[in-house]
Amino acid sequence: MAKVVVKWEENMNFRGYDSGQRDVLMDASAIYGGSDKGIRPMELLLITLGGCASIEIGNVLNKMRISYEQFDVEVEGERADTVPQVFTSISLRFIVKCNNLFKEKLEKALRLGEDYCSVANMIKESCPIKMSYNLNGIDYSL
Numbered sequence: 001m002a003k004v005v006v007k008w009e010e011n012m013n014f015r016g017y018d019s020g021q022r023d024v025l026m027d028a029s030a031i032y033g034g035s036d037k038g039i040r041p042m043e044l045l046l047i048t049l050g051g052c053a054s055i056e057i058g059n060v061l062n063k064m065r066i067s068y069e070q071f072d073v074e075v076e077g078e079r080a081d082t083v084p085q086v087f088t089s090i091s092l093r094f095i096v097k098c099n100n101l102f103k104e105k106l107e108k109a110l111r112l113g114e115d116y117c118s119v120a121n122m123i124k125e126s127c128p129i130k131m132s133y134n135l136n137g138i139d140y141s142l
Contacts, residue, residue: 013037042077046090049119049129050075053092057113064105070097087127094133106135110142 006016012028013035026041028034039047050073058071072095077087096106110131114120120129131142 011035042079042085042087045087045123046075046077049090049117049123050092052117052119053113054094056116057094057109060109060112060116061101061106064109066098066101066105066109068096068098068101070095072096087123089128089130090123091130091132094131096133096135098136101135103135103140106133107140107142 002019004016004018006014006026008014009025012033014026015023015038016026017023024044025038026044027036027038029040030036034040054071054073061068061071074093074095076091076093078089079085080088094110098106110133114129114131123129133140133142
């Protein structure tokens with residue numbers, strides 16, 4: 001079972017702690033009384049998705065014995081105009097630089113990584129997730 005703790009600090013600042021006591025500061029936007037000291041929870045969700053997908057894809061690439069010079073992901077989320085302002089769509093764009101990686105192998109790794117990412121599997125039940133990538137400076141869609 002996973003367990004985290006979130007503690008109020010001041011105003012709209014809350015600090016979350018994982019089971020290893022690593023922490024992240026969260027804050028509300030200014031219209032809700034925030035002071036821009038921490039990450040917004042909805043942005044943290046995007047960071048979490050990007051991190052989970054990257055770890056899973058990185059594991060697949062490692063098993064393929066493929067090393068890379070760059071492996072980044074940009075995550076964007078479109079939000080509803082009305083409250084609750086949930087994400088209505090999310091896009092992940094992976095940026096990869098690698099001399100020994102072919103397009104087909106990267107696409108396989110991306111698809112497997114998405115299948116293995118528990119965060120993506122939870123989110124896609126209520127919000128579509130689109131993936132694309134840039135391999136060595138060339139953009140591709142999945």
